[in-house]
Amino acid sequence: MIQIPETFARRTIDREADEGRAWLACLPHLVDEILERWSCRPTGPVRHGQVGVIIPVQSVQGTDRASAVLKVSFPHPGNVHEPDALDVWGGRGAVRLHKRDDSCFALLLERAGDGTLADLDDIDEAMAMAGGLSRRLAVQAPPGLPRLGDRTAEWEDDLRKDAERLPRSLPPRVIQAAIATVRELGRDHPDTLVHGDLHLGNVLRAEREPWLAIDPKGYVGDPSYDAITLVRSRWDALSGALDLKAALLRRLTIFADAAELDRERVRRWTQARAVMEAYWGRDHGDPAWLVQASDHIAESLT
Numbered sequence: 001m002i003q004i005p006e007t008f009a010r011r012t013i014d015r016e017a018d019e020g021r022a023w024l025a026c027l028p029h030l031v032d033e034i035l036e037r038w039s040c041r042p043t044g045p046v047r048h049g050q051v052g053v054i055i056p057v058q059s060v061q062g063t064d065r066a067s068a069v070l071k072v073s074f075p076h077p078g079n080v081h082e083p084d085a086l087d088v089w090g091g092r093g094a095v096r097l098h099k100r101d102d103s104c105f106a107l108l109l110e111r112a113g114d115g116t117l118a119d120l121d122d123i124d125e126a127m128a129m130a131g132g133l134s135r136r137l138a139v140q141a142p143p144g145l146p147r148l149g150d151r152t153a154e155w156e157d158d159l160r161k162d163a164e165r166l167p168r169s170l171p172p173r174v175i176q177a178a179i180a181t182v183r184e185l186g187r188d189h190p191d192t193l194v195h196g197d198l199h200l201g202n203v204l205r206a207e208r209e210p211w212l213a214i215d216p217k218g219y220v221g222d223p224s225y226d227a228i229t230l231v232r233s234r235w236d237a238l239s240g241a242l243d244l245k246a247a248l249l250r251r252l253t254i255f256a257d258a259a260e261l262d263r264e265r266v267r268r269w270t271q272a273r274a275v276m277e278a279y280w281g282r283d284h285g286d287p288a289w290l291v292q293a294s295d296h297i298a299e300s301l302t
Helices: 006-037 082-089 123-137 148-165 172-185 223-231 235-239 244-259 263-284 288-300
Strands: 040-042 052-059 068-073 097-101 106-110 203-205 211-213
Touching: 006 040, 006 052, 006 068, 082 097, 082 106, 123 203, 123 211, 123 223, 123 244, 148 172, 148 263, 172 263, 172 288, 223 244, 223 263, 235 244, 235 288, 244 263, 244 288, 263 288
Parallel strands: none
Antiparallel strands: 040 052, 052 068, 068 106, 097 106, 203 211
8 A cells, every 4th residue: 555645645635625635545545446457566656746646657467558657636627638638649749648547537657757857957958848849749639628718708807806906916017918918819729739737847858759748737729828837947047137038038939939839929928827827826825936936927028
């Protein structure tokens, strides 16, 4: 039976309260049941992300899944379409999906390496690699996935309400620029599969391909939506720049060109999402550095 990491258990209870506590109590038995059903045995210690545990496993049947990982996540809405996206990609730029049990939020996945794009010393290289990967992941989306364009009215309404509720958090011109982007570009989304959380830490070094994406949200829309999570990665390297705007635009330009996206759309979506992230972070207790990063990005790109 697995040992649940203490840090993961504490964060889950802090975030999900009694529901999280109840899920954690059942998790070791759930993992054992899935391991037996999928004919796997653990081969290493349990690791974890924000909402799930990851267990390195080996197939006892000696199949092509001889080296894999079992991922079991808390039943969170943000994870519902992860297997759908991975299934569509079929290993193209992302880890392969071997098995899924949607009722348990359980996935048997290809095992990649330990290093990530965030480990690269050259941030320009990391942004270029992420952009190239984004281009490869930008395929026709299947039906049934959540469409970013359907959230336009909600986003605009939230931005206006947040500006009234927190009037001194960001300058009015910054808010208005974000609202304009949502209104003007929000419904103009292509039918493209979007990762939804493509930060540098969600791209793993691998052998089958140099880099493979993990943990997609599975949206339909403009891949420019993903730029905010990339540009905010390795914030420590940006925060000390003498010219923050120039440094931000350099990162975005490298990403946009590698992803074959329009530079101005990337800039506008990054600015708008930074405003939304700044407000969301204030409401949900994000670390101070993360809220400040969103503030600086929103103002610098206005």
